[in-house]
Amino acid sequence: MSTDITKQVMLEKQFEKANKELKNRIEEITKLQATLWEQATQDPLTQLFNRRYFNDISEKEILKSQRNKQPLALLLIDADYFKKVNDNFGHDVGDQVLIRLAKIMLDECRRSDLVCRFGGEEFVILMPEVNLATATKRAEKIRQRYQTELSEFLSTPTTLSVGIAMWDTLLKNLDGFTKAADLAMYQAKENGRNQVVVYNEKFSTELAAELNKELNEELNKELNEEINKDNY
Secondary structure (H helix, E strand, O other): OHHHHHHHHHHHHHHHHHHHHHHHHHHHHHHHHHHHHHHHHEOOOOOOEOHHHHHHHHHHHHHHHHHHOOOEEEEEEEEOOHHHHHHHHOHHHHHHHHHHHHHHHHHHOOOOOEEEEEEOOEEEEEEEOOOHHHHHHHHHHHHHHHHHHHHHHHOOOOOEEEEEEEOOHHHOOHHHHHHHHHHHHHHHHHOOOOOEEEOOHHHHHHHHHHHHHHHHHHHHHHHHHHHHHHHO
Protein backbone atom coordinates (compact mmCIF):
# COMPACT_ATOMS: atom_id res chain seq x y z
CA MET A 1 0.00 0.00 0.00
CA SER A 2 2.76 2.45 0.98
CA THR A 3 4.58 1.60 -2.25
CA ASP A 4 1.53 2.56 -4.31
CA ILE A 5 1.22 5.85 -2.42
CA THR A 6 4.92 6.58 -2.98
CA LYS A 7 4.56 5.91 -6.72
CA GLN A 8 1.50 8.16 -6.87
CA VAL A 9 3.36 10.97 -5.10
CA MET A 10 6.31 10.58 -7.47
CA LEU A 11 4.00 10.64 -10.48
CA GLU A 12 2.29 13.77 -9.20
CA LYS A 13 5.64 15.49 -8.69
CA GLN A 14 6.77 14.47 -12.17
CA PHE A 15 3.49 15.76 -13.59
CA GLU A 16 3.90 19.07 -11.75
CA LYS A 17 7.47 19.40 -13.00
CA ALA A 18 6.47 18.62 -16.58
CA ASN A 19 3.55 21.03 -16.35
CA LYS A 20 5.82 23.78 -15.00
CA GLU A 21 8.37 23.18 -17.75
CA LEU A 22 5.62 23.29 -20.37
CA LYS A 23 4.28 26.53 -18.93
CA ASN A 24 7.75 28.08 -18.98
CA ARG A 25 8.25 26.94 -22.56
CA ILE A 26 4.94 28.47 -23.63
CA GLU A 27 5.94 31.75 -21.97
CA GLU A 28 9.28 31.69 -23.81
CA ILE A 29 7.55 31.06 -27.14
CA THR A 30 5.05 33.86 -26.46
CA LYS A 31 7.87 36.29 -25.66
CA LEU A 32 9.75 35.20 -28.77
CA GLN A 33 6.66 35.70 -30.93
CA ALA A 34 6.18 39.18 -29.46
CA THR A 35 9.83 40.01 -30.14
CA LEU A 36 9.62 38.77 -33.72
CA TRP A 37 6.40 40.73 -34.26
CA GLU A 38 8.08 43.90 -32.98
CA GLN A 39 11.09 43.35 -35.20
CA ALA A 40 8.84 42.83 -38.22
CA THR A 41 6.55 45.81 -37.62
CA GLN A 42 8.49 48.41 -35.60
CA ASP A 43 11.26 50.83 -36.45
CA PRO A 44 14.10 50.12 -33.98
CA LEU A 45 15.22 53.75 -33.72
CA THR A 46 11.96 55.61 -33.10
CA GLN A 47 9.88 52.65 -31.86
CA LEU A 48 7.17 53.72 -34.31
CA PHE A 49 5.52 51.23 -36.63
CA ASN A 50 7.32 50.71 -39.93
CA ARG A 51 6.29 50.91 -43.56
CA ARG A 52 5.29 47.25 -43.73
CA TYR A 53 2.83 47.65 -40.87
CA PHE A 54 1.55 50.90 -42.37
CA ASN A 55 0.75 49.16 -45.65
CA ASP A 56 -1.10 46.33 -43.91
CA ILE A 57 -3.24 48.54 -41.69
CA SER A 58 -3.87 51.26 -44.27
CA GLU A 59 -5.43 48.83 -46.73
CA LYS A 60 -7.93 47.84 -44.05
CA GLU A 61 -8.59 51.47 -43.03
CA ILE A 62 -9.34 52.42 -46.64
CA LEU A 63 -11.93 49.67 -46.89
CA LYS A 64 -13.38 50.68 -43.52
CA SER A 65 -13.55 54.33 -44.60
CA GLN A 66 -15.41 53.41 -47.78
CA ARG A 67 -17.78 51.05 -45.98
CA ASN A 68 -18.66 53.53 -43.21
CA LYS A 69 -18.48 56.61 -45.46
CA GLN A 70 -16.08 58.29 -43.00
CA PRO A 71 -13.15 60.55 -43.92
CA LEU A 72 -9.59 59.25 -43.85
CA ALA A 73 -6.62 61.62 -43.77
CA LEU A 74 -3.00 60.86 -44.59
CA LEU A 75 -0.09 63.06 -43.59
CA LEU A 76 3.35 62.62 -45.14
CA ILE A 77 6.02 64.43 -43.15
CA ASP A 78 9.61 65.10 -44.20
CA ALA A 79 12.34 66.83 -42.18
CA ASP A 80 13.78 69.66 -44.29
CA TYR A 81 17.50 69.53 -45.13
CA PHE A 82 17.95 66.54 -42.85
CA LYS A 83 21.15 65.50 -44.63
CA LYS A 84 22.71 68.76 -43.44
CA VAL A 85 21.82 67.84 -39.87
CA ASN A 86 23.71 64.57 -40.22
CA ASP A 87 26.62 66.26 -42.01
CA ASN A 88 26.94 69.14 -39.56
CA PHE A 89 26.12 67.45 -36.25
CA GLY A 90 26.72 63.76 -36.86
CA HIS A 91 24.39 60.78 -37.20
CA ASP A 92 23.90 60.38 -33.46
CA VAL A 93 22.40 63.87 -33.27
CA GLY A 94 20.41 63.14 -36.43
CA ASP A 95 18.98 60.06 -34.72
CA GLN A 96 17.98 62.18 -31.73
CA VAL A 97 16.17 64.59 -34.06
CA LEU A 98 14.12 61.73 -35.51
CA ILE A 99 13.36 60.34 -32.05
CA ARG A 100 12.18 63.77 -30.88
CA LEU A 101 10.06 64.19 -34.00
CA ALA A 102 8.46 60.81 -33.32
CA LYS A 103 7.58 61.93 -29.80
CA ILE A 104 6.06 65.18 -31.07
CA MET A 105 3.88 63.29 -33.55
CA LEU A 106 2.70 60.82 -30.92
CA ASP A 107 1.92 63.70 -28.55
CA GLU A 108 -0.25 65.42 -31.16
CA CYS A 109 -2.07 62.31 -32.34
CA ARG A 110 -4.85 60.16 -30.95
CA ARG A 111 -4.41 56.53 -29.98
CA SER A 112 -6.48 55.60 -33.03
CA ASP A 113 -4.07 57.39 -35.40
CA LEU A 114 -1.34 55.32 -37.04
CA VAL A 115 2.09 56.98 -36.80
CA CYS A 116 4.85 55.27 -38.80
CA ARG A 117 8.36 55.84 -39.99
CA PHE A 118 8.09 55.60 -43.76
CA GLY A 119 11.81 55.59 -44.45
CA GLY A 120 14.80 57.81 -43.66
CA GLU A 121 13.48 61.17 -42.48
CA GLU A 122 9.99 60.58 -43.89
CA PHE A 123 7.03 59.73 -41.67
CA VAL A 124 3.35 59.06 -42.30
CA ILE A 125 0.31 59.51 -40.09
CA LEU A 126 -2.98 57.85 -40.99
CA MET A 127 -5.95 59.52 -39.30
CA PRO A 128 -9.24 57.60 -39.45
CA GLU A 129 -12.49 59.59 -39.23
CA VAL A 130 -10.65 62.92 -39.39
CA ASN A 131 -11.74 65.69 -41.76
CA LEU A 132 -9.41 68.01 -43.65
CA ALA A 133 -9.71 70.90 -41.21
CA THR A 134 -8.71 68.74 -38.23
CA ALA A 135 -5.90 67.03 -40.16
CA THR A 136 -4.51 70.41 -41.22
CA LYS A 137 -4.69 71.73 -37.67
CA ARG A 138 -2.76 68.74 -36.30
CA ALA A 139 -0.21 68.96 -39.10
CA GLU A 140 0.38 72.63 -38.27
CA LYS A 141 0.86 71.86 -34.58
CA ILE A 142 3.43 69.19 -35.45
CA ARG A 143 5.21 71.56 -37.83
CA GLN A 144 5.29 74.40 -35.30
CA ARG A 145 6.47 72.22 -32.43
CA TYR A 146 9.20 70.69 -34.56
CA GLN A 147 10.42 74.11 -35.65
CA THR A 148 10.45 75.44 -32.09
CA GLU A 149 11.76 72.43 -30.18
CA LEU A 150 14.27 71.08 -32.69
CA SER A 151 15.65 74.52 -33.56
CA GLU A 152 16.30 74.97 -29.85
CA PHE A 153 17.85 71.49 -29.59
CA LEU A 154 20.19 72.08 -32.54
CA SER A 155 20.74 75.78 -31.77
CA THR A 156 20.01 76.48 -35.44
CA PRO A 157 16.79 76.92 -37.46
CA THR A 158 15.27 73.64 -38.64
CA THR A 159 11.89 72.91 -40.20
CA LEU A 160 9.75 70.22 -41.79
CA SER A 161 7.29 69.99 -44.67
CA VAL A 162 3.93 68.21 -44.61
CA GLY A 163 1.70 66.94 -47.38
CA ILE A 164 -1.93 65.99 -46.68
CA ALA A 165 -4.25 63.82 -48.79
CA MET A 166 -7.83 62.85 -48.06
CA TRP A 167 -8.94 59.41 -49.24
CA ASP A 168 -10.98 59.46 -52.41
CA THR A 169 -11.87 56.52 -54.65
CA LEU A 170 -10.34 58.49 -57.54
CA LEU A 171 -6.97 57.72 -55.94
CA LYS A 172 -7.80 54.05 -56.64
CA ASN A 173 -5.64 52.39 -53.99
CA LEU A 174 -3.12 52.85 -51.19
CA ASP A 175 -0.35 53.54 -53.68
CA GLY A 176 -2.33 56.40 -55.20
CA PHE A 177 -3.29 57.67 -51.75
CA THR A 178 0.34 57.73 -50.61
CA LYS A 179 1.54 59.35 -53.82
CA ALA A 180 -1.08 62.09 -53.43
CA ALA A 181 0.26 62.96 -49.98
CA ASP A 182 3.80 62.72 -51.36
CA LEU A 183 3.03 65.15 -54.19
CA ALA A 184 1.55 67.60 -51.70
CA MET A 185 4.64 67.29 -49.53
CA TYR A 186 6.95 67.98 -52.48
CA GLN A 187 4.80 70.97 -53.39
CA ALA A 188 5.48 72.23 -49.86
CA LYS A 189 9.20 71.83 -50.61
CA GLU A 190 8.80 73.70 -53.90
CA ASN A 191 6.94 76.49 -52.11
CA GLY A 192 9.90 77.09 -49.80
CA ARG A 193 9.54 74.32 -47.19
CA ASN A 194 8.33 74.73 -43.57
CA GLN A 195 4.65 74.51 -44.49
CA VAL A 196 1.63 72.26 -44.86
CA VAL A 197 0.17 71.66 -48.33
CA VAL A 198 -3.06 69.82 -49.11
CA TYR A 199 -3.37 67.64 -52.20
CA ASN A 200 -6.03 68.94 -54.58
CA GLU A 201 -7.26 68.56 -58.15
CA LYS A 202 -4.42 70.55 -59.71
CA PHE A 203 -2.09 67.70 -58.74
CA SER A 204 -4.36 65.08 -60.35
CA THR A 205 -2.77 65.25 -63.81
CA GLU A 206 0.69 64.86 -62.36
CA LEU A 207 -0.42 61.96 -60.16
CA ALA A 208 -2.19 60.23 -63.05
CA ALA A 209 0.93 60.60 -65.20
CA GLU A 210 3.10 59.13 -62.47
CA LEU A 211 0.75 56.18 -61.86
CA ASN A 212 0.50 55.50 -65.61
CA LYS A 213 4.28 55.64 -65.92
CA GLU A 214 4.68 53.05 -63.16
CA LEU A 215 1.98 50.86 -64.71
CA ASN A 216 3.69 51.01 -68.11
CA GLU A 217 7.04 50.17 -66.52
CA GLU A 218 5.50 47.13 -64.83
CA LEU A 219 3.84 46.00 -68.07
CA ASN A 220 7.09 46.44 -70.03
CA LYS A 221 8.98 44.50 -67.38
CA GLU A 222 6.49 41.62 -67.53
CA LEU A 223 6.60 41.68 -71.35
CA ASN A 224 10.41 41.57 -71.39
CA GLU A 225 10.39 38.69 -68.92
CA GLU A 226 8.00 36.76 -71.18
CA ILE A 227 10.16 37.49 -74.22
CA ASN A 228 13.32 36.39 -72.43
CA LYS A 229 11.53 33.28 -71.22
CA ASP A 230 10.43 32.39 -74.75
CA ASN A 231 13.92 32.99 -76.13
CA TYR A 232 15.38 30.80 -73.42
